[in-house]
Amino acid sequence: MASPVLEARTAASADAAPPPSRRARLRDLPEVRWAALSALAFLLALPLNLAGAPAWAWGPLYAVCYAAGGWEPGWAGLQALREKSLDVDLLMVVAAIGAAAIGQYLDGGLLIVIFAVSGALEALATRRTADSVRGLLDLAPARAVRLRGGAEEPVDVADLRVGDTVLVRPGERLPADGTVLDGASDVDQATITGESLPAAKTTGDEVFAGTLNGTGALRVRVDKDAADSVIARIVALVEEASATKAPTQLFIEKIEQRYSVGVVVATLALFAIPLALGADFTSTLLRAMTFMIVASPCAVVLATMPPLLSAIATAGRHGVLVKSAVVMERLGAVDRVALDKTGTLTEGAPRVTRVDGDPEALALAAAAELPSEHPLARAVVAAARARGLTVLEAHDFVSVPGEGVRAVVEGREVRLRRADGEHADTTVEVVVDGERIAVIELADRLRDGAPEAVAALTRLTGTTPTLLTGDNAGAAGRVAAQTGITDVRAGLLPQDKVAAVREWEQAGSRVLVVGDGVNDAPALAAAHTGIAMGRAGSDLALETADAVVVRDELATVPAVVALSRRARRLVVQNLVIAGTCIGALVIWDLVGHLPLPLGVAGHEGSTVLVGLNGLRLLREAAWRKATAGE
Numbered sequence: 001m002a003s004p005v006l007e008a009r010t011a012a013s014a015d016a017a018p019p020p021s022r023r024a025r026l027r028d029l030p031e032v033r034w035a036a037l038s039a040l041a042f043l044l045a046l047p048l049n050l051a052g053a054p055a056w057a058w059g060p061l062y063a064v065c066y067a068a069g070g071w072e073p074g075w076a077g078l079q080a081l082r083e084k085s086l087d088v089d090l091l092m093v094v095a096a097i098g099a100a101a102i103g104q105y106l107d108g109g110l111l112i113v114i115f116a117v118s119g120a121l122e123a124l125a126t127r128r129t130a131d132s133v134r135g136l137l138d139l140a141p142a143r144a145v146r147l148r149g150g151a152e153e154p155v156d157v158a159d160l161r162v163g164d165t166v167l168v169r170p171g172e173r174l175p176a177d178g179t180v181l182d183g184a185s186d187v188d189q190a191t192i193t194g195e196s197l198p199a200a201k202t203t204g205d206e207v208f209a210g211t212l213n214g215t216g217a218l219r220v221r222v223d224k225d226a227a228d229s230v231i232a233r234i235v236a237l238v239e240e241a242s243a244t245k246a247p248t249q250l251f252i253e254k255i256e257q258r259y260s261v262g263v264v265v266a267t268l269a270l271f272a273i274p275l276a277l278g279a280d281f282t283s284t285l286l287r288a289m290t291f292m293i294v295a296s297p298c299a300v301v302l303a304t305m306p307p308l309l310s311a312i313a314t315a316g317r318h319g320v321l322v323k324s325a326v327v328m329e330r331l332g333a334v335d336r337v338a339l340d341k342t343g344t345l346t347e348g349a350p351r352v353t354r355v356d357g358d359p360e361a362l363a364l365a366a367a368a369e370l371p372s373e374h375p376l377a378r379a380v381v382a383a384a385r386a387r388g389l390t391v392l393e394a395h396d397f398v399s400v401p402g403e404g405v406r407a408v409v410e411g412r413e414v415r416l417r418r419a420d421g422e423h424a425d426t427t428v429e430v431v432v433d434g435e436r437i438a439v440i441e442l443a444d445r446l447r448d449g450a451p452e453a454v455a456a457l458t459r460l461t462g463t464t465p466t467l468l469t470g471d472n473a474g475a476a477g478r479v480a481a482q483t484g485i486t487d488v489r490a491g492l493l494p495q496d497k498v499a500a501v502r503e504w505e506q507a508g509s510r511v512l513v514v515g516d517g518v519n520d521a522p523a524l525a526a527a528h529t530g531i532a533m534g535r536a537g538s539d540l541a542l543e544t545a546d547a548v549v550v551r552d553e554l555a556t557v558p559a560v561v562a563l564s565r566r567a568r569r570l571v572v573q574n575l576v577i578a579g580t581c582i583g584a585l586v587i588w589d590l591v592g593h594l595p596l597p598l599g600v601a602g603h604e605g606s607t608v609l610v611g612l613n614g615l616r617l618l619r620e621a622a623w624r625k626a627t628a629g630e
Contacts, residue, residue: 029120031072031116031120032120034068034069034071034072035069035116037064038064038069038112038113039065039069039113039116039117041064042061042062042065042110042112042113044058044061045058045065050106058105059105062109066109069112069113069116070097070116073093074090074093076090077093095293095296096109098292098293099293099296102286104293107296107603140157140173140176140229140231140232141157142156142157143155143157143175145168145169146160146165146166147167147219152167157226158226160175160176160225160226161225162222163221163222164176164221164222165219165220165221167218168213168220170185170213170214170216171213172212173209173210173211174207174208174210174211176209176220176223176224176229177230178206178207178221178222178223178224179205179207179220179221180201180205180206180207180219181221182219183216184202184218184401185200185214185216185217185218186200186214186216186401187199187201187211187212187213188214189208189211189212190519197350197376197426198375200418201401208230208231209226209230209231210230210231214374215401230493230494259297263292263295263296266295267288267291267292268288270284270288270291270590271284271285271287274287287589287594290599291586291590293599293603294585294589294603295582295586299603299606300582303574303575304574304575306574306612307568307571307614308567308571308614309614310614310616310617310618310622311328311622312328313618314618314620314622315556315560315623318556318623319550319556320549320556321547321548321550322560323545323547327546327547328564329567329568329571330510330528330546330564331529331546331564332565332566333510334510334511335509336465336510336512337465337466337513338466338504338511338513338514339465339466339467339513339514340467340469340513340515340520341444341467341469341476342469342471343516344514344515344516344533344554345454345479345483345554346445346446347444347445347446349379349444349445350376350379350442350444351383351443352382352383353442353443354440354441355383355438355440355441356438356439356441357430357438358437358438360437361430361432361438362384362387362389362438362440363391364392364409365380365430365438365440366385367391367392367394367407368397368405368406368409368414368415370394371397372399376426376428380428380440392409392410394407394408394409395408396408403418404418404428412433413433413434414432416428416429416431416440425442425443425478426442427442428440428442443475443478444475444479446482447552447554448554449554450483450554451482453555453558454483455484456629457558459558459629460558460561460565464485464486464487465485465487467485467489468492468500468523469490470490470519471491472490473491476488493519494520494521494523495522497513497519497520497523500523501513501523501526502526505527509528510528510529511529512529512531512561513527513529514531514533515531515533516532516533516534521544524544524545524546525544529546529547530546530547531545531547531548531557532544532547533548533549533554534548534549534550534551555627558629559623562626563626566625566626570616570617573613574610574613577606577610577613581603581606581609582606584602585602585603
C-alpha cells in the first residue's frame with residue numbers, strides 16, 4: 001500500500017498551485033504574529049515610560065503588549081489547569097499581571113515578550129522541519145512509465161506494484177527501488193549513499209527511488225512499494241529520530257512544573273497565612289506581590305540566554321549558523337563525533353591527482369571527454385585547462401555507461417575507460433588507436449584543514465571521530481589515513497548510519513554527527529546534535545541539522561564546540577549569581593520587610609549583572625579562544 005504522504009503529493013501533481021513562499025508561511029504562524037505585535041508594543045512603550053511621559057501615552061501600549069503576548073500562553077495554562085497541570089507559562093503571565101498590579105509594568109512586559117518570542121521560535125522550527133521532510137518526497141518523481149505487453153503506460157508512482165517493470169530514460173529520476181532488467185547507465189545516487197561519483201548500473205544491479213539516471217536507458221523491475229522505498233524510509237527515520245528528543249523536553253517540563261507549583265504555593269501562603277492571623281490586607285498583598293516579583297525567573301532566564309545567544313551571534317559572524325540556544329548548549333556536551341566523508345571531510349568533487357604516461361595523454365583525454373557531462377569528464381577537462389593545454393575538437397563521440405567514452409581526435413581513436421574494483425583513487429586508462437598510453441588518477445580532494453579539525457575534535461571529546469560513509473572501503477580508508485581517523489565504517493545506507501549513532505547513544509555517549517547529504521539527514525536527526533556542511537548540503541540536511549557551517553570551513557566545527565563549552569561555563573556562573581540574588585531577596589522578604597523598590601532594584605540588578613556577564617562572548621577574543629580550543 002502506498003504511503004499516504006506520497007498519495008497526497010501525487011494527487012497534487014503538476015497542475016497544483018505553487019507552494020507558499022517563506023514569508024507567507026511565516027504569516028501563517030499565529031505565534032509569530034502575536035510575538036511581533038507584543039514586542040513592538042513593548043518597544044514603543046518602553047522609551048515613553050522611562051522618559052516620564054503620562055500614563056495615557058504608554059499605558060495602552062503596555063496593555064497591547066500584555067494582551068498580544070500573554071493571551072495564548074495564559075489560555076494554554078488555563079487549559080492545563082483543567083488537566084490538573086500547572087504550566088510555567090501561566091505562572092509568568094500571573095507574575096506579569098501581578099507586576100502590573102503594583103505598578104511594575106516594565107517588568108511584566110519584559111516577561112511577556114520573552115516567553116512570546118520563545119513560543120514563536122519553537123513554532124517556526126517545527127514548521128520548517130515539517131516542510132523539509134515533505135520536500136524530500138519530491139526527489140521521487142510523481143509519474144512513471146510502466147511497461148506492459150510491450151506498450152508504455154504512464155502511471156502515478158503510487159500505483160506501481162512489486163513486480164511491475166518501468167522504463168527510466170536518460171536524465172530521469174528512478175521512480176522506485178528495484179533491479180535493473182536491461183540496459184546500462186551511470187546513476188547518481190549521492191542522495192542515498194553519499195557517493196561522490198555516479199555508480200555504473202547494468203543488468204542485475206540494485207537501484208533506488210529518487211536517484212538520477214545518467215546517459216543510458218534502463219528497464220527496472222519494481223521490488224518495493226513506494227512506502228517501503230529507501231527514500232520513504234529516510235523520511236520515516238527523520239520523523240522518528242526527531243520524536244526521540246521529546247524525553248528531554250518532558251524532563252524540562254517536570255522541572256518547570258515543580259518550580260511553578262512551589263512559587264504559587266509560597267505566594268498564596270505568604271498572602272493567606274498573615275491575613276488569617278490578622279495582618280493588614282494591603283501590606284500583606286504588597287508583600288505577596290513583592291515575593292512574586294523577586295521570585296520570578298527573569299534573572300534565571302537571562303542567566304542562561306545571554307551567554308548562549310552571544311555564542312550564537314559570534315558563531316554566526318564566523319560562518320556557523322546555530323539554530324537555537326538549546327542547540328548551542330547541547331553542542332558543548334558532545335563526547336563523540338561521527339563524520340561523513342563526501343562533502344564533509346572532502347570537497348565532494350573529483351580532481352586529477354596524477355597523470356602517468358605520455359605527456360600528450362591529458363590533452364587527448366580532455367578532448368574526448370569534452371562532450372560528456374560526467375563528473376570524471378569535467379575533472380579531466382578542468383585539469384587540462386588548468387595546465388594550459390589546448391582542448392581540441394573531437395568527433396564521433398560515444399559514451400558507454402559503465403565502460404567509458406570514445407571519440408576521434410585529429411584522426412586518432414581515443415578511448416577512456418575506468419578500471420574496475422574498489423580503489424582508493426579512481427583510475428582512468430587512456431587508449432589511443434588500441435594502445436594504452438597513460439593512466440589518469442582522480443580523487444575527491446580533502447578539505448583544507450580536515451586533519452587539523454579531526455585532531456581538534458579528538459582533543460575536545462577525548463575520542464577520535466568515526467568516519468561514517470556510503471562510499472566504498474578503499475576511498476574511505478584513504479581519507480581516514482589522511483585525517484588520522486582509525487574507526488571507519490564504509491558502504492553504509494542511511495539506516496546503517498542511524499543504527500551506529502543509536503548504538504553509541506544507548507551506550508551513554510552524546511554524539512555529534514557532521515554531514516551534508518540527504519542520506520545524512522536521518523543520522524543528523526537521531527544524534528544528540530547534528531551539523532550540516534552548508535554550501536553543497538541538501539535542503540533536508542540543512543533543515544534537519546541543529547547547526548549549519550555556511551562557509552564550508554570544517555575548522556569551525558571544533559571551534560563552535562569549544563565556544564559552546566565556554567558558554568555553558570558562563571551559564572553555570574550566571575545561575576549561581578542569579579540564584580544567590582533571588583534567594584537572598586526571597587529570604588529577606590520572608591523573614592523581614594523587603595521594600596518593594598529595593599526588591600525591584602535587587603531583582604533588576606541581578607538581571608543586568610548576569611546579562612553583562614553573558615555578553616562577554618560577543619567579543620572577537622571569544623572566537624579566537626574557541627579556535628585555539630580554550
